[in-house]
Amino acid sequence: MTIEVWAPRAARVRLRLAGLPDGAADIEMTPRDAGWWTTLATPDPGEEYGFVLDDGEVRPDPRSRRQPRGVHDLSAWDDAASFVWSDAAWTGRQLAGGLIYELHVGTFTREGTLDAAIGRLPHLVELGVTHVELLPVNGFNGTHNWGYDGVLWYTVQEDYGGPEAYRRFVDAAHGAGLAVVQDVVYNHLGPSGNYLPEFGPYLRDGQSTTWGSSIDLDQRAVRDYIIDNALMWLGEMHVDGLRLDAVHALHESASSPVHILQEIAERVDALSAHVGRPLSLIAESDLNDPIMILPREAGGYGLTAQWVDDWHHAVHVALTGETEGYYADFADPQALPKTWTGGFYHDGTFSSFRGREWGAPLPAAVPSWRLVTFAQDHDQIGNRAAGDRLSQSLTPARLEVAAVLTMTAPGTPMLFMGEEWGACTPWQFFTSHPEPELAAATREGRKAEFARMGWDESLVPDPNDPGTFERSKLDWSELDEPAHARLLSLYRALARLRRDHAELTDPDHRGHAAESVGDGRWILHRDTASVYVNLSPEPWTVDLTDREVWLATTTAHEHLVDAGPLVLSADSAAVVGARGGDGLVPTRGHAVYTPAD
Structure with a gap:
């Protein structure tokens, strides 16, 4: 097979295969147009390899699929074709209507x-x-x-x-x-293990982003x-x-x-x-x-x-x-x-x-x-x-x-x-920067950033402390x-409600109206459906003529039995739609959720 690499900054490129016999020479690569180098080789699946630029250290493949010992070490040949997929019947999912x-x-x-x-x-x-x-x-x-x-x-x-x-x-x-x-x-690229600039002009000189040097998008190969x-x-x-x-x-x-x-x-x-x-x-x-x-x-x-x-x-x-x-x-x-x-x-x-x-x-x-x-x-x-x-x-x-x-x-x-x-x-x-100086710079930079925002720096955990990572893991119990x-x-229940009521996935902006009623109260519309939000400290009574509640986070809803008004308690919300056949709350999208007393 043909192995290639873009390395316009090198005058000589060699392919090193870890599977070659001891003492075997690296494989010389041939220069092609626009800074590309090629050679013929057939690495075994999992075989480690890298590129030697001029007389420098061996570097991982910029398009490496596997780095078994980290980003500073040799790449490993990944045999993607050997994986047996079972998703032949998968037709995908459109984003519209998704979660x-x-x-x-x-x-x-x-x-x-x-x-x-x-x-x-x-x-x-x-x-x-x-x-x-x-x-x-x-x-x-x-x-x-x-x-x-x-x-x-x-x-x-x-x-x-x-x-x-x-x-x-x-x-x-x-x-x-x-x-x-x-x-x-x-x-952008990370601060450690980025050898791409040794191969070619991946980064733009004199222009940076928040995270470091800007990617040079004027290079066709980049x-x-x-x-x-x-x-x-x-x-x-x-x-x-x-x-x-x-x-x-x-x-x-x-x-x-x-x-x-x-x-x-x-x-x-x-x-x-x-x-x-x-x-x-x-x-x-x-x-x-x-x-x-x-x-x-x-x-x-x-x-x-x-x-x-x-x-x-x-x-x-x-x-x-x-x-x-x-x-x-x-x-x-x-x-x-x-x-x-x-x-x-x-x-x-x-x-x-x-x-x-x-x-x-x-x-x-x-x-x-x-x-x-x-x-x-x-x-x-x-x-x-x-x-x-x-x-x-x-x-x-x-x-x-x-x-x-x-x-x-x-x-x-x-x-x-x-x-x-x-x-x-x-x-x-x-983070888990192995370099002490990078870990220190990240820690101090983080504290300085929050100090400028007026945060107490004692609240800022050390990013490189393993405990910071461990604390961030979900506790499924x-x-x-x-x-x-x-x-x-x-x-x-809300996800089911979206599936059951087309109003909640209708993408037409013309049906999306909203109003602030004042004092932390809003009425938000999706076509004929409405969402009532009460973030005020007082109850809010809402007239529901010809309408019914699809889901509410409050128990004060007399309309469930007598078609009366909806009373939204403080810090609650309700999803309301057109009245159904019997005037009662539909079971779809609501049965698995019961508001607390």
Whole structure:
């Protein structure tokens, strides 16, 4: 077979095969056009190999699929074709109408492996999840971190089980009816183990992002490195979608004929047509720019969906009352209605946090399912000083309101692992840098960052302390406790409600109206359905003429027997729709959840 590597910065490249007899010479590679080097060789499955650039040290393959001894050592040949897939009948899942579940492999289970995660797939199915989104799994230095310090984008971290375990996970997920979305990072590389600059100009000189040197997207080979990686996950690994990290940090020249995101979308659309199943591209962007999801014929990049932090911020402020930093603008009582109806709060308005006008309006023709909405995610929890979840500051009643808002909002809802039962475990920022100086720099940088924000630095755990990682693992035994089991039953009921009532998945913005009634009370509409939210300290009586309650987090609802008014207690919510045949609450979507007295 032909083995190739892009190494325009080398005058000589040799392939080293660990399986060669002792004393055997490295294999000289032949230079080709545009900085590529090739040779003919046939490594055995699992055989270790690397590239020697000029007279330097042997380096791992930039497109390595396996790093059995870490990112500094030799690569291992991965025989992907030997895996026997059982998902031939899998036709995929469209994102519209879906429910995403975001998880981190290392902390989702006590074992922290992909194989252990397979054992929890039935829980996700019963919850009503349709798409499982994995935080980055590509190779990083150390044994654990969030995954955003990856340096070998084609690998699967060996601590998670490597590529073979990854294929087992995807295959099992498909067998359970779950689509898999992989979080990928194309905007920066981690601080340790990045040898790509020795091969070629992967990084842009003189231009950086928040996390380090910017990727040089003006290099054709670098663009292909990214696009081929996306196609590997979606094709070779059978993944159903990609979450593209911080796409606002992808910098390229204005003279580029096609934006890298559009180029990825075009290639993925072609692959989707070939494999006959939907493939989703979800952007994380803080630009509030609809260009991400507008069709290409309308001047957009043609991505499937994008995250909406504004919805998170509006809900967070309504539930917690926090108004520091970027939450300040969302103290506006109209923030919740505006993000419910239009997706973006900042749609050309002034952002006090940024000190400038921000965003652009979302065209009404864009279906709401293209916006991924959430009340919690890995960033909004883990980038708090103590990594505390809503469950660590809100009452059980307010957690139930958060559930209703998350599961009924226009958009595609996303849950962060453990949110569905109000997990008490924090999710903190953790690393495992082997280099003491890097560990110290990360620790001090983290403290300085929160000091600037006015947080008490004593709340900030040491990211490199193994205890920080251990504290962040889910405690599945919590499901045996009544309070956690009750909240889980609510999420299950809400997911069922979405399946049973078309109003709750209707993507037409024209049916999404909202109003602030004042004093922490809102009425939020999805076509003929309405969500009543009472975060005030007093009960709220609501007239329900010709309407019935589909689900409520309060027991004060006399209408169940005499069609009387709905009385929402303090810190409660209800989902209301058109009256059924007998005027009673329908059993569908409601039977598994009973409000507390």
